[in-house]
Amino acid sequence: MTNFSSRLREQVLSWLDENVPIPRVKHILRVEQLSIELARYHDLNIQAAAQAGLMHDLAKYFQPDRLLEMAQQAGLTLDPVEIANPHLLHAEIGAIVAKEEFGVDDAVVLAAIRNHTLGAANMDAVSCVVFLADSLEPGRGQQSDLNRLRQLCYEDLSQAVYETCEYTLTQLIQAGKLIHPRAVQTRNWFLQASQDRLRLTRLSA
Numbered sequence: 001m002t003n004f005s006s007r008l009r010e011q012v013l014s015w016l017d018e019n020v021p022i023p024r025v026k027h028i029l030r031v032e033q034l035s036i037e038l039a040r041y042h043d044l045n046i047q048a049a050a051q052a053g054l055m056h057d058l059a060k061y062f063q064p065d066r067l068l069e070m071a072q073q074a075g076l077t078l079d080p081v082e083i084a085n086p087h088l089l090h091a092e093i094g095a096i097v098a099k100e101e102f103g104v105d106d107a108v109v110l111a112a113i114r115n116h117t118l119g120a121a122n123m124d125a126v127s128c129v130v131f132l133a134d135s136l137e138p139g140r141g142q143q144s145d146l147n148r149l150r151q152l153c154y155e156d157l158s159q160a161v162y163e164t165c166e167y168t169l170t171q172l173i174q175a176g177k178l179i180h181p182r183a184v185q186t187r188n189w190f191l192q193a194s195q196d197r198l199r200l201t202r203l204s205a
């Protein structure tokens with residue numbers, strides 16, 4: 001397990017102070033906190049969830065040209081939706097910054113940073129927790145559907161990821177925005193995972 005020393009945490013906080021506006025730093029700290037809480041509840045690697053929560057938005061304020069250039073340098077294959085909206089690359093590029101700037105080499109942490117916006121089919125539980133924390137941290141609002149999703153995070157992680165994808169996708173459709181296919185793959189994979197578990201539960205009852 002990566003030892004997320006308080007010294008490294010201070011280094012990240014001081015970098016965030018320089019590169020990210022205060023309201024976004026507050027969001028990041030709430031994501032860190034909820035990631036820790038969910039990881040503790042589900043008996044996951046708390047250090048990994050905390051690190052990914054704290055570093056998920058490192059590239060949030062990088063300009064589109066910089067994101068595209070770094071993605072090209074890293075040899076990433078770009079989806080047309082990322083070319084139309086390079087901001088979506090901040091998750092992939094955030095993982096590169098975590099590695100290069102802070103020496104993070106834990107594959108679980110780097111995957112959770114990469115997966116925080118679009119998710120991924122079959123993403124691991126720490127990625128699920130950070131994905132959910134980013135969408136559902138208390139600063140996102142107190143609407144009843146958000147509060148129901150928050151409750152679901154403690155009952156069934158797969159179902160919570162599936163329903164959170166549905167929530168985000170519905171909002172994007174209503175706003176007439178492009179949808180990245182990876183978000184649809186995430187939704188489909190976690191829908192099937194939830195249904196399979198339900199079927200198994202019924203069979204064993």
Ligand SMILES: Nc1ncnc2c1ncn2[C@@H]1O[C@H](COP(=O)(O)OP(=O)(O)O)[C@@H](O)[C@H]1O
Binds near residue numbers: 081087116168172
């Ligand atoms: N599945 C998706 N497909 C296309 N665009 C998306 C998708 N999910 C999020 N976005 C867009 O990317 C932007 C960044 O998403 P996100 O990282 O969740 O941002 P924030 O933390 O600011 O809400 C959002 O404003 C949204 O418009």
